Amino acid sequence: MEFSEVVARRHSVRDFTDQPVDRQDLVEIVRTAQKAPSWANSQPWRVRIATGQTLARIKELHAARVASGEQGHTEFPVMPRTEWSTAAQANMADLFNQISVHFADEPESFGASQGLLFNAQAIVYLTIPVGSSLWSIHDLGAFSALIALAAFDRGLGAINAYELVKYPDIVREVMGIGEEETLAIGLALGHPAGNPLGDFAPTRQDVEDILTIAE
Numbered sequence: 001m002e003f004s005e006v007v008a009r010r011h012s013v014r015d016f017t018d019q020p021v022d023r024q025d026l027v028e029i030v031r032t033a034q035k036a037p038s039w040a041n042s043q044p045w046r047v048r049i050a051t052g053q054t055l056a057r058i059k060e061l062h063a064a065r066v067a068s069g070e071q072g073h074t075e076f077p078v079m080p081r082t083e084w085s086t087a088a089q090a091n092m093a094d095l096f097n098q099i100s101v102h103f104a105d106e107p108e109s110f111g112a113s114q115g116l117l118f119n120a121q122a123i124v125y126l127t128i129p130v131g132s133s134l135w136s137i138h139d140l141g142a143f144s145a146l147i148a149l150a151a152f153d154r155g156l157g158a159i160n161a162y163e164l165v166k167y168p169d170i171v172r173e174v175m176g177i178g179e180e181e182t183l184a185i186g187l188a189l190g191h192p193a194g195n196p197l198g199d200f201a202p203t204r205q206d207v208e209d210i211l212t213i214a215e
């Protein structure tokens with residue numbers, strides 16, 4: 001697929017079929033993401049992927065926590081929405097409007113998909129060393145964007161999600177992540193389900209709103 005088409009058509013997928021993801025696809029997706037730029041080529045990321053029985057165990061533990069009503073507590077702190085910039089708050093409000101329109105016929109499905117970990121067939125967990133430079137967080141963003149794009153290029157869907165790392169102790173225990181690493185984010189992968197959860201693609205603000213070109 002043309003690069004421009006991959007970028008234009010990629011969107012987050014929130015429901016996957018039961019078809020497993022090919023192991024070789026996982027390796028190639030990560031190999032592609034390794035092309036991301038990083039501070040002095042430091043490549044601060046580490047990648048762990050849960051599939052099969054390992055992922056089934058994580059889903060089971062996650063569902064039990066959701067059912068118990070436990071709040072999420074990601075290792076990257078979450079800032080209250082009211083503390084974000086006015087523009088960011090407006091964009092978030094716009095997303096929630098688009099969600100309510102897109103899921104008008106089944107309003108519960110969006111929330112329910114989260115607790116089910118989107119029926120992911122593979123979850124990619126990204127870590128960086130504890131005490132990393134802010135630049136490593138910048139670099140990890142580039143790395144995770146390339147994972148989502150590489151997955152789409154291979155006919156797969158993906159979503160970066162807070163939901164996947166909101167109970168980090170579960171992921172740490174099942175995936176064997178030590179104290180020297182911070183669990184930053186997870187990406188769910190799989191073959192997109194042909195339903196509103198699979199095809200929701202929110203719009204972006206006008207480029208003129210964020211761009212200044214000085215001549």
Ligand SMILES: Cc1cc2nc3c(=O)[nH]c(=O)nc-3n(C[C@H](O)[C@H](O)[C@H](O)COP(=O)(O)O)c2cc1C
Pocket residue numbers: 010011012013014095114159160161162163164185200201202
């Ligand atoms: C760091 C991060 C965390 C996210 N967490 C969630 C999440 O927990 N649940 C969810 O449904 N979407 C989550 N998203 C997906 C965003 O809502 C989505 O990227 C955004 O609305 C833009 O839509 P698009 O990816 O379809 O283009 C997350 C995205 C990022 C980058």
